[in-house]
Amino acid sequence: DADVTQTPRNRITKTGKRIMLECSQTKGHDRMYWYRQDPGLGLRLIYYSFDVKDINKGEISDGYSVSRQAQAKFSLSLESAIPNQTALYFCATSDSSSGRSNEQFFGPGTRLTVL
Amino acid sequence: AQSVTQLGSHVSVSEGALVLLRCNYSSSVPPYLFWYVQYPNQGLQLLLKYTSAATLVKGINGFEAEFKKSETSFHLTKPSAHMSDAAEYFCAVSVAGSARQLTFGSGTQLTVLP
Numbered sequence: 001d002a003d004v005t006q007t008p009r010n011r012i013t014k015t016g017k018r019i020m021l022e023c024s025q026t027k028g029h030d031r032m033y034w035y036r037q038d039p040g041l042g043l044r045l046i047y048y049s050f051d052v053k054d055i056n057k058g059e060i061s062d063g064y065s066v067s068r069q070a071q072a073k074f075s076l077s078l079e080s081a082i083p084n085q086t087a088l089y090f091c092a093t094s095d096s097s098s099g100r101s102n103e104q105f106f107g108p109g110t111r112l113t114v115l
Numbered sequence: 116a117q118s119v120t121q122l123g124s125h126v127s128v129s130e131g132a133l134v135l136l137r138c139n140y141s142s143s144v145p146p147y148l149f150w151y152v153q154y155p156n157q158g159l160q161l162l163l164k165y166t167s168a169a170t171l172v173k174g175i176n177g178f179e180a181e182f183k184k185s186e187t188s189f190h191l192t193k194p195s196a197h198m199s200d201a202a203e204y205f206c207a208v209s210v211a212g213s214a215r216q217l218t219f220g221s222g223t224q225l226t227v228l229p
Binding site for chain 1: 124157160217221222
């Protein structure tokens with residue numbers, strides 16, 4: 001089945017460490033997104049990419065960076081992790097040719113804990 | 116800018132009872148509206164979506180939602196709750212001209228009591 005996968009699924013790290021979260025998709029979609037989920041806040045957009053050469057900041061990009069290595073791969077980096085970046089991180093994809101609604105398909109999430 | 120408000124961060128219903136999860140949106144242009152469900156330790160799965168066709172939208176697992184422009188609402192309902200419906204539900208909105216980004220509500224945790 002075409003899918004969205006995230007690695008790692010769980011990660012514990014320490015303050016100041018650099019960490020990378022990876023997302024891969026076999027859906028053939030051109031658009032990819034990174035969100036973080038915090039209790040009571042829903043999902044908030046960190047970065048999004050409409051193709052390999054198009055990277056855009058979302059609502060809460062400070063402290064994060066991304067890399068779109070290929071159409072199927074979109075990585076999120078925390079250059080120097082801090083405790084308030086402890087959250088559940090989701091990658092999502094969408095297909096620009098599927099219509100105007102921009103339905104998005106989500107990976108299983110990465111639970112990140114920064115001590 | 117668009118926004119979504121979900122009334123009630125926690126909703127409890129008995130098995131077999133009506134499920135009603137409330138969502139109100141704010142948008143200056145016609146919106147596209149979505150309901151997603153998140154089961155424990157899983158990603159988000161699309162339940163249903165409104166894309167300006169029929170105002171009553173049927174989704175998976177017996178859920179449906181009605182778009183009411185006059186009330187700026189898109190409430191999610193299911194006539195009879197099952198234990199397997201216990202999950203967190205998110206309402207989301209996107210509009211043309213905003214790069215069609217999704218804006219999510221804060222979520223409603225549904226508990227189904229035996």
